[in-house]
Amino acid sequence: MILVPGPVELHPRVLKAISEQVISHRSEKFSELLMEIVNDLSWAIGAESEAKIALLTGSGTLAVESMVYSLVNPGDSVLALEFGEFGKRLRESLESRGANVFTIKAPPGRTPEAGEIETIAKKIKPKYIATVHVETSTGTMINNLKDISKLAEEFGAKLLLDAVSSLGLEELYMNKWSINAIASCSQKGLGAPPGLSFVALSEEAVKRVCETTGKPSYLDLCKNLKFLEKRETPFTPAVNLMYGLAEALKLLREEGIEERWRRTKRLSELLYNMTEDIGFSPLAEETNRAHAVVALVPPNGFSATEIVKALRKKEIYIASGMGDLKDRILRIGIMGYVNESHIEKLVKEMAEIVGRKKIE
């Protein structure tokens, strides 16, 4: 039973799809596959036909960096929100691009306050506000993305979003919430194999991507969109993984995206509640708890890594923390084909490990 915060176990239909023979990426059949994926991704991010989607072969980091290098110019003023490892990486990516970065940090489990964001934005008038939606390293989520986006608009800033761990799992509306660009990937909420990622661009962002210069070709979304007009990708794509992503998106259509959001919320709340009963406490504040990734502090006297190891012996795979949090928290992904019985089984084993009363 795999409950790490991505990659997820693949559905048999997805595994079957990826083992189809490779086709040429300059064929009509390929163009159809590409456009089917782009169309389904547009729907999944709440953009319908209005977003352009650049499909990339690479991890979520590639998508985030492509968004940064294609929209931000060296010297541009950017306000970065940082509340965990992936926020740090986003900030570092902006710095390596040469942007003029102002960072608001929040400790693990919290997110930057709206008031502070407003004060700083007023002062520095950033061109972009860049943030992670669900911080995979801490199970913490920006719960007022809509408000931050509105705030950004007031100051003429645009919102760049790392939705790597949230897409398909947490409420997200690209158009309604006026998000300028969203970067995400295949192997988490979408339930596809790892190795594909993408950047969804608003109409305004589409106008901007060709204005930045001095970026590596592989991160160049301008080039990608030019090829998209011809229904192609600029570089040889991972065709087999695209078969898998197309199938995973079909499964998402069948379940319904709002139903998947509800399922993720329901299961994470069940997990938060059940583990509280056996002495675990959520790392994130109640208002900022993610549903896609549940981060838990073990009861006193227990190290996270020893719990992870003990569960592994039962063939239950969850993750411990990252960096400084390595030994201090457990991280559980509510991703893939998870249901109530998985959560109950997991909590039962966790209860046994910490020696509390078994959950019936």
Next chain:
Amino acid sequence: MILVPGPVELHPRVLKAISEQVISHRSEKFSELLMEIVNDLSWAIGAESEAKIALLTGSGTLAVESMVYSLVNPGDSVLALEFGEFGKRLRESLESRGANVFTIKAPPGRTPEAGEIETIAKKIKPKYIATVHVETSTGTMINNLKDISKLAEEFGAKLLLDAVSSLGLEELYMNKWSINAIASCSQKGLGAPPGLSFVALSEEAVKRVCETTGKPSYLDLCKNLKFLEKRETPFTPAVNLMYGLAEALKLLREEGIEERWRRTKRLSELLYNMTEDIGFSPLAEETNRAHAVVALVPPNGFSATEIVKALRKKEIYIASGMGDLKDRILRIGIMGYVNESHIEKLVKEMAEIVGRKKIE
């Protein structure tokens, strides 16, 4: 029958391998898979255990750009050899990195002269000489790589090689020929699925990759090698494609790399000879003809695209030229599981199209 210059049709064993369930990229099983691939790739590039290999999720362009951004600093003097589309891309990548690039160009079918390289290198004293090995766009190959490497050494320059279309198909010895870094990918000579690529680094290059700054994280080979020491990759890799690459490398071990070089040479020579008999002529000069990619000029009065289309109706897939050469040349990949009967079948159909005497 697919005879494009990559990607290639996958062997059934490779297709079977990629449909295995995903495993966590932070598990022991994954580490074993990664090290098996690194070890086999070291062997395939003629480096045995001495090269460090950074495995990347992405196309050959990603590998080439990672090599450029991780070894070259802005302002570094680089001599770039350009004799086709991929040489142009390599030069553009060096330029976007901010290197001080001097380019020696050769027209399609030719490669820069050793004498000219020597004269220029003497004058500009480059830190690096960067070149493509087999130019996929023209079927042209640097036939004196060993000499260029020796020349580079004389002037204290290091050789950076794009071996995307040559690896596994053309003679190549990283150590014996003193190549500083080699970039290549999965879906051509290695016969694996598209989506993985890598950079092999000499001991000297390993020392250098952490000295460059201001590069995107996804292109950072320093970070990659640090994770390799822990037998991991820095970002979520395309695990299923890695299963496929490991299996494809097993197939290469079974055939033997020198035997694969010989097979490629034998089949390309057969193709050059048989097509000459029916009025086609090679684009490349005799001394610089690649074996991995055969580029042919059709007889007078025939356009390359119409021949490609006519063959497609017989379910034979080859490519036409790129850019300005679009309509002027045919490109045939001697990659994947090609044998004499494929070549004979192809030439027979080509002969029919151009209305010459059928090949018996």
